[in-house]
Amino acid sequence: MEALGINTTWLIAQIVNFGLLLFILSRLAYKPVLTALNTRKQKIQESLDYAESVKKQAAEQQKDFDLKLEEARRSAQAAAAVAAQAGEKEREVILAQAREDARKLIDQAKEQIEYERKQMLAELRQEVVQLSLLAAQKAVSQSLDEPAHRRLVTDFLAQTDALSKN
Amino acid sequence: MKRWLSIILFAAVLLVPGFVLPRFDVKAVTASVAVKPEVLFELELGSFNFPISNTLFTSWIVMLMLVLFAFAATRKMSLVPGGWQNVLEVIIEAIYKLCENTAGAVRAKKFFPVVATIFLFVLVSNWLGLIPGFGPIGIIPVDAKHPAPEGIATFPLSRDLQEFFGPKHADHHEYVLAPFVRSPSTDLNMTIGLALIAMVLTQIFGMQALGVVKYWFARFIMIGKFVEFFKTLGKGKPKFGLFVFGLLDLFVGILEFISEVSKILSFTFRLFGNIFAGEVVLLVMAFLFFAAPFIFYAFELFVGFIQAFVFALLTLIFMTIATTAHGAEEHH
Numbered sequence: 001m002e003a004l005g006i007n008t009t010w011l012i013a014q015i016v017n018f019g020l021l022l023f024i025l026s027r028l029a030y031k032p033v034l035t036a037l038n039t040r041k042q043k044i045q046e047s048l049d050y051a052e053s054v055k056k057q058a059a060e061q062q063k064d065f066d067l068k069l070e071e072a073r074r075s076a077q078a079a080a081a082v083a084a085q086a087g088e089k090e091r092e093v094i095l096a097q098a099r100e101d102a103r104k105l106i107d108q109a110k111e112q113i114e115y116e117r118k119q120m121l122a123e124l125r126q127e128v129v130q131l132s133l134l135a136a137q138k139a140v141s142q143s144l145d146e147p148a149h150r151r152l153v154t155d156f157l158a159q160t161d162a163l164s165k166n
Numbered sequence: 167m168k169r170w171l172s173i174i175l176f177a178a179v180l181l182v183p184g185f186v187l188p189r190f191d192v193k194a195v196t197a198s199v200a201v202k203p204e205v206l207f208e209l210e211l212g213s214f215n216f217p218i219s220n221t222l223f224t225s226w227i228v229m230l231m232l233v234l235f236a237f238a239a240t241r242k243m244s245l246v247p248g249g250w251q252n253v254l255e256v257i258i259e260a261i262y263k264l265c266e267n268t269a270g271a272v273r274a275k276k277f278f279p280v281v282a283t284i285f286l287f288v289l290v291s292n293w294l295g296l297i298p299g300f301g302p303i304g305i306i307p308v309d310a311k312h313p314a315p316e317g318i319a320t321f322p323l324s325r326d327l328q329e330f331f332g333p334k335h336a337d338h339h340e341y342v343l344a345p346f347v348r349s350p351s352t353d354l355n356m357t358i359g360l361a362l363i364a365m366v367l368t369q370i371f372g373m374q375a376l377g378v379v380k381y382w383f384a385r386f387i388m389i390g391k392f393v394e395f396f397k398t399l400g401k402g403k404p405k406f407g408l409f410v411f412g413l414l415d416l417f418v419g420i421l422e423f424i425s426e427v428s429k430i431l432s433f434t435f436r437l438f439g440n441i442f443a444g445e446v447v448l449l450v451m452a453f454l455f456f457a458a459p460f461i462f463y464a465f466e467l468f469v470g471f472i473q474a475f476v477f478a479l480l481t482l483i484f485m486t487i488a489t490t491a492h493g494a495e496e497h498h
Contacts, residue, residue: 005202005219006354013222014350014359021229022283029236030279033251033258036243043245 129153201442203353204344206305220304220345221353228290228350261285264479269486273375277485280367284360285478288351292441292470295349296448296463304345351441351473354434361433364481365426372488384491386423388415429484433477440473 132153203219210216239254247255261282265274350356373381383389391412398405444466451459 003202004354005200006358009216010203010219010222010353010355011359014225014353014356015363017222017225017229018283018287018359018363021232021287022279024229024233025236025283025286026279028233028240029254030258030282032240032243033255034262034278036245036247037255037259037262040245 125157129157132156201352201354203348203355204304206344206346219353219355220348221350221356224294224347225291225350225356227347228287228294231290231294232286257286258282261478265482268479268482269489273486273489276371277482280364280485281478281482284364284481285474288360288437288477289471289474291350291356292474293467294347295352295441295445296466296470297347303347349441349445351437352445354438357434357438358430360437360477361430364433364477364484365430368481368484368488369426371485375489376491380491381488386419386426388419391415429480433480437473437477440469444469 133149136149136153203221205217206220206223208215208217235250236254239250243251262274262278265278265281268274269277369381372385375381376384389412391408392415395405395408395412398408444462448459448462448466451462
């Protein structure tokens with residue numbers, strides 16, 4: 001043993017050395033570092049969890065947002081459709097009104113024309129009566145008395161009237 | 167810039183032992199290749215003289231380095247690590263993961279400090295011995311009868327220092343160079359010490375985990391089958407097969423005990439042999455050819471790491487086995 005340099009003093013010294021080093025390093029290195037590693041692990045886990053939850057929340061919000069957007073789009077479309085329908089109705093009402101008005105105007109105009117034609121016909125008839133009277137007076141000259149004469153002409157006119165109506 | 171500096175440093179580290187020293191004809195850089203560590207000086211503690219060997223001295227340097235490193239790394243702990251803290255964390259985390267994977271989370275807490283301290287202490291010890299330039303600087307006693315070997319540059323010490331360093335006993339007068347720094351791993355006291363610590367702690371942990379009686383009777387004193395045999399004998403129907411297996415178990419228990427003791431020896435000489443031989447190889451290579459140590463330096467760095475790792479890993483594995491409840495048959 002002595003030849004190999006083994007002796008109790010040095011052996012014990014080395015064992016004590018190791019014990020001392022074990023103690024110091026445990027206190028100075030292992031404990032704080034392992035604690036730090038654990039804390040960091042926890043922090044990272046927490047951060048990851050938080051990120052995950054935020055991500056989930058964001059996804060939910062996105063979904064919500066999409067849903068609302070879709071809803072808004074649909075309601076906008078509906079409103080547009082309603083408006084379009086109302087416009088159509090309005091247009092038809094206006095058109096109908098216009099058609100009605102036009103028809104009324106035409107009718108009025110027709111009535112007017114009819115009335116004027118009748119007027120003119122009446123006037124013309126009067127004129128013809130006068131002219132016939134004058135002509136008949138000249139031709140017959142005193143052969144008939146005034147009332148008989150008038151009756152004669154009126155009969156004649158009635159006949160022509162009936163003719164023209166047919 | 168920094169990279170260049172490190173390359174130059176590296177080259178210098180490689181060149182000094184291989185190239186520069188032989189040029190200067192310093193033949194006896196480490197004149198002695200002795201297993202026994204050299205005594206640097208003796209501390210007088212009352213009536214008891216405590217000889218301080220260079221390996222013991224270097225052990226203290228190693229411890230100091232580790233403690234300073236740990237101190238520097240944990241002085242200002244921050245959640246976002248940087249610098250030394252980062253280095254220490256990487257090392258500790260790697261060792262802790264190893265412990266966890268081998269022994270499980272619960273036992274890892276218990277084994278880790280021992281395993282980590284073994285690894286760090288052995289690693290720094292191994293590597294410290296490799297630093298060139300430390301080996302050749304030391305104390306050598308010289309007088310008229312015994313001049314310094316040729317090629318050794320000597321500087322006389324003052325009388326006080328001579329008093330301090332000189333071996334107190336005449337029979338210690340060996341006229342060999344006593345380097346100041348010598349890797350503790352090349353001292354059998356240190357390797358035996360570590361092996362004893364590792365194996366004794368292994369047994370203690372085993373007994374703690376399984377209970378003293380159960381631990382001994384399950385591993386070393388396996389008389390379970392004998393007991394069964396005598397039970398059957400008592401009933402009048404002896405099963406002689408049990409008796410044979412009982413004998414076998416007894417023998418296996420003895421073998422187990424021997425193997426446990428021999429682990430101390432294998433621990434001791436594996437580390438010592440590898441590191442001591444490595445340093446001798448480097449020394450020899452330096453005198454063969456100046457470029458040879460280049461390769462061997464890299465190799466010895468590797469060996470230094472591997473030996474530290476093996477020592478720590480085996481300790482861890484033995485502790486794990488010792489604390490695992492098992493029938494002895496399953497483990498051979």
